[in-house]
Amino acid sequence: MGQLPTVEDVALLASVSRQTVSNVLNTPAIVKPATRQRVEDAISQLGYRQNASARRLRTQKSSTIGIRLDPMVNGISGSVLDRFLHALTEQADARGMRVLLFTAPTPDEEIEQIRRLRDGSDVDAFVLTATFHGDPRTEWLIENRVPFATFGRPWGIDDMNDPQHLWVDVDGSAGLRAATEHLLDGGATRVHYLGWPSPSGTGDDRRRGWADAMRERLGLDEAGLAALHHVTVEDVASATAVATALLTAEPDIDGLVCVSDSLALGAMIAAASAGRPDLPIIGFDNTPIAQAVGFSSIEQSLGEVAAGVLELLMGATGSDLIGRTPSPGEAHRLVTPQLIVRRPHNLPI
Amino acid sequence: MGQLPTVEDVALLASVSRQTVSNVLNTPAIVKPATRQRVEDAISQLGYRQNASARRLRTQKSSTIGIRLDPMVNGISGSVLDRFLHALTEQADARGMRVLLFTAPTPDEEIEQIRRLRDGSDVDAFVLTATFHGDPRTEWLIENRVPFATFGRPWGIDDMNDPQHLWVDVDGSAGLRAATEHLLDGGATRVHYLGWPSPSGTGDDRRRGWADAMRERLGLDEAGLAALHHVTVEDVASATAVATALLTAEPDIDGLVCVSDSLALGAMIAAASAGRPDLPIIGFDNTPIAQAVGFSSIEQSLGEVAAGVLELLMGATGSDLIGRTPSPGEAHRLVTPQLIVRRPHNLPI
DNA sequence: ACCAAGAATTGGAACGATCAAAGTTTGATT
DNA sequence: AATCAAACTTTGATCGTTCCAATTCTTGGT
Numbered sequence: 001m002g003q004l005p006t007v008e009d010v011a012l013l014a015s016v017s018r019q020t021v022s023n024v025l026n027t028p029a030i031v032k033p034a035t036r037q038r039v040e041d042a043i044s045q046l047g048y049r050q051n052a053s054a055r056r057l058r059t060q061k062s063s064t065i066g067i068r069l070d071p072m073v074n075g076i077s078g079s080v081l082d083r084f085l086h087a088l089t090e091q092a093d094a095r096g097m098r099v100l101l102f103t104a105p106t107p108d109e110e111i112e113q114i115r116r117l118r119d120g121s122d123v124d125a126f127v128l129t130a131t132f133h134g135d136p137r138t139e140w141l142i143e144n145r146v147p148f149a150t151f152g153r154p155w156g157i158d159d160m161n162d163p164q165h166l167w168v169d170v171d172g173s174a175g176l177r178a179a180t181e182h183l184l185d186g187g188a189t190r191v192h193y194l195g196w197p198s199p200s201g202t203g204d205d206r207r208r209g210w211a212d213a214m215r216e217r218l219g220l221d222e223a224g225l226a227a228l229h230h231v232t233v234e235d236v237a238s239a240t241a242v243a244t245a246l247l248t249a250e251p252d253i254d255g256l257v258c259v260s261d262s263l264a265l266g267a268m269i270a271a272a273s274a275g276r277p278d279l280p281i282i283g284f285d286n287t288p289i290a291q292a293v294g295f296s297s298i299e300q301s302l303g304e305v306a307a308g309v310l311e312l313l314m315g316a317t318g319s320d321l322i323g324r325t326p327s328p329g330e331a332h333r334l335v336t337p338q339l340i341v342r343r344p345h346n347l348p349i
Numbered sequence: 350m351g352q353l354p355t356v357e358d359v360a361l362l363a364s365v366s367r368q369t370v371s372n373v374l375n376t377p378a379i380v381k382p383a384t385r386q387r388v389e390d391a392i393s394q395l396g397y398r399q400n401a402s403a404r405r406l407r408t409q410k411s412s413t414i415g416i417r418l419d420p421m422v423n424g425i426s427g428s429v430l431d432r433f434l435h436a437l438t439e440q441a442d443a444r445g446m447r448v449l450l451f452t453a454p455t456p457d458e459e460i461e462q463i464r465r466l467r468d469g470s471d472v473d474a475f476v477l478t479a480t481f482h483g484d485p486r487t488e489w490l491i492e493n494r495v496p497f498a499t500f501g502r503p504w505g506i507d508d509m510n511d512p513q514h515l516w517v518d519v520d521g522s523a524g525l526r527a528a529t530e531h532l533l534d535g536g537a538t539r540v541h542y543l544g545w546p547s548p549s550g551t552g553d554d555r556r557r558g559w560a561d562a563m564r565e566r567l568g569l570d571e572a573g574l575a576a577l578h579h580v581t582v583e584d585v586a587s588a589t590a591v592a593t594a595l596l597t598a599e600p601d602i603d604g605l606v607c608v609s610d611s612l613a614l615g616a617m618i619a620a621a622s623a624g625r626p627d628l629p630i631i632g633f634d635n636t637p638i639a640q641a642v643g644f645s646s647i648e649q650s651l652g653e654v655a656a657g658v659l660e661l662l663m664g665a666t667g668s669d670l671i672g673r674t675p676s677p678g679e680a681h682r683l684v685t686p687q688l689i690v691r692r693p694h695n696l697p698i
Numbered sequence: 699a700c701c702a703a704g705a706a707t708t709g710g711a712a713c714g715a716t717c718a719a720a721g722t723t724t725g726a727t728t
Numbered sequence: 729a730a731t732c733a734a735a736c737t738t739t740g741a742t743c744g745t746t747c748c749a750a751t752t753c754t755t756g757g758t
Contacts, residue, residue: 016707017709019746022745026746031706035706050745051744057406059747093452100450101450265641289638292611356716371716406715407715
């Protein structure tokens with residue numbers, strides 16, 4: 001039980017050279033089947049395992065993806081990043097990649113961290129989350145030719161189609177359209193929307209899904225939409241207050257779609273409190289809270305997002321980082337979320 | 350902008366040898382201050398960064414801690430692991446360590462993953478979470494001399510004081526005692542407890558805090574305690590049902606402490622629904638849900654837990670993994686959680 | 699049988715850092 | 729001034745792997 005076996009040991013046992021062992025490991029196709037078998041036997045007999053550090057030193061690749069653990073992870077929607085992380089780790093593993101975490105309180109310090117991890121050849125590609133308008137990180141990454149992909153599209157109009165910026169995002173608009181149409185199909189006609197203050201890339205996109213559905217199905221104009229549109233910040237208490245006012249002012253409301261589960265929870269509380277426990281309310285993210293309290297919500301398939309990110313970085317089935325030249329149409333991916341319908345509610349009647 | 354600079358380049362610029370540069374980096378104390386300064390200038394002038402792979406290959410250490418991303422991460426308490434991960438990453442970084450993620454659906458597959466990461470010298474210590482009674486992982490790790498520490502104490506009586514098993518845990522008993530005493534101080538006398546079915550290491554420990562406080566303050570005997578003790582699984586809907594029954598059967602209840610925020614949420618819903626919106630309810634974990642809905646909860650200081658884990662693995666201030674011989678009394682750490690009091694509730698009145 | 703062309707395999711060098719041991723300078727002591 | 733110890737610097741070897749160029753082995757056509 002002394003030293004771990006090396007390629008040398010395997011080669012000796014299989015009566016071949018180091019390089020042949022290496023070939024079996026890296027390019028098995030060029031090794032004659034009989035030889036390959038002998039080497040593989042030796043490998044499993046010795047319990048040999050490639051030394052990652054040596055391999056990385058030689059190849060100058062780390063087979064590691066870096067991702068920042070968002071400090072804003074708390075809050076009801078925190079579990080989204082969590083689930084994404086899980087899916088990413090799992091799928092990266094299947095491609096022989098590892099996921100390394102780091103933290104940074106600000107975008108600038110994140111860039112500094114990225115530089116450190118990169119220069120130390122600790123990480124060879126990055127995944128960014130929570131992109132925002134005018135994000136300095138993507139600019140820096142492109143400029144310094146660091147491979148990366150983002151979960152979240154860039155919210156500047158020009159950047160959106162930049163083939164150098166690989167991104168995967170969830171089609172929030174489609175999600176809210178589906179939610180709205182679900183309510184309209186159920187016979188509702190006064191479906192209100194509770195969203196975040198504009199401008200918000202994500203928020204405005206989601207609102208559009210609701211607005212489009214309402215326009216198409218009911219022929220509403222902008223003024224009609226504006227009358228059904230309500231705004232509040234991402235906070236349950238504020239949402240409860242706004243929704244309470246809404247319910248008082250608009251007693252004929254028969255459906256409410258929300259930009260997030262937090263707002264939906266606030267609305268649920270307000271509805272229960274106002275004696276409207278059966279008002280259909282739909283949230284976004286399908287967080288544990290939606291499951292627990294029992295309201296419908298729009299579920300992002302984070303597995304698909306993770307798969308998309310890896311595909312953009314590494315090609316469809318590759319296990320190596322792809323060069324930074326995706327064909328223009330292939331640099332982006334929009335994943336369609338799914339409406340999870342829940343009834344009845346669990347809040348007090 | 351061609352090659353990254355190496356120690357050689359730095360040495361050349363500073364007119365010293367490779368080794369002197371290495372000494373400045375690793376054991377600065379033995380280098381004459383003037384020389385050290387010259388080397389440091391050269392380093393920052395060239396923007397030199399140590400190559401992690403080379404260093405690891407030579408030293409046979411990866412400076413990396415592995416942690417499994419729990420598949421059970423969903424659920425209301427999921428954010429606990431999340432926050433722990435964040436704290437761990439941050440503090441590991443301060444000690445020059447990195448955190449690598451992996452996943453595994455079962456304990457046995459987790460062991461297999463650990464073996465792979467270890468043999469490839471990808472990771473040199475592991476942090477385990479969610480330990481359970483008769484956990485095969487800790488046994489395997491001890492047997493194979495893989496450095497590790499767990500967040501969560503071992504729930505076998507023998508293992509608890511094993512100096513080979515480093516662990517940090519939160520003193521759930523102290524947390525529930527504090528919560529209970531807070532209610533008793535406020536004048537309550539009929540403080541019920543809503544917990545998980547026994548046996549559950551964590552659950553039974555938390556119950557003990559409540560039971561001790563009630564015994565000491567009110568002189569209750571076992572029968573008296575049993576009458577105030579209610580059980581349900583970790584699920585909001587079940588908790589709502591049990592709490593509803595409880596409120597009907599025991600109208601004189603004037604306080605309820607719960608083993609988790611999920612159960613507390615269920616109880617909140619039941620209380621609001623039963624016309625007892627002001628019944629003081631206290632949860633555990635201080636999840637986003639407790640903040641959002643507005644009930645008191647017991648907060649685990651995950652920063653302290655992370656610090657404790659690293660301290661056990663690496664010594665008080667070290668930046669190297671410590672040998673596996675902690676003094677017997679120093680192998681464990683129990684962190685005291687803190688009661689976060691919230692009023693008023695945000696649920697409908 | 700012979701040879702060329704391709705497939706399969708080999709040994710030496712290199713990746714960039716640290717270790718170990720030998721070499722040099724410095725400063726105090728006699 | 730000579731000597732010696734302590735402090736610091738230098739050089740060569742090494743970690744385990746893959747790359748590179750050279751070599752040997754097959755195979756099939758003439």
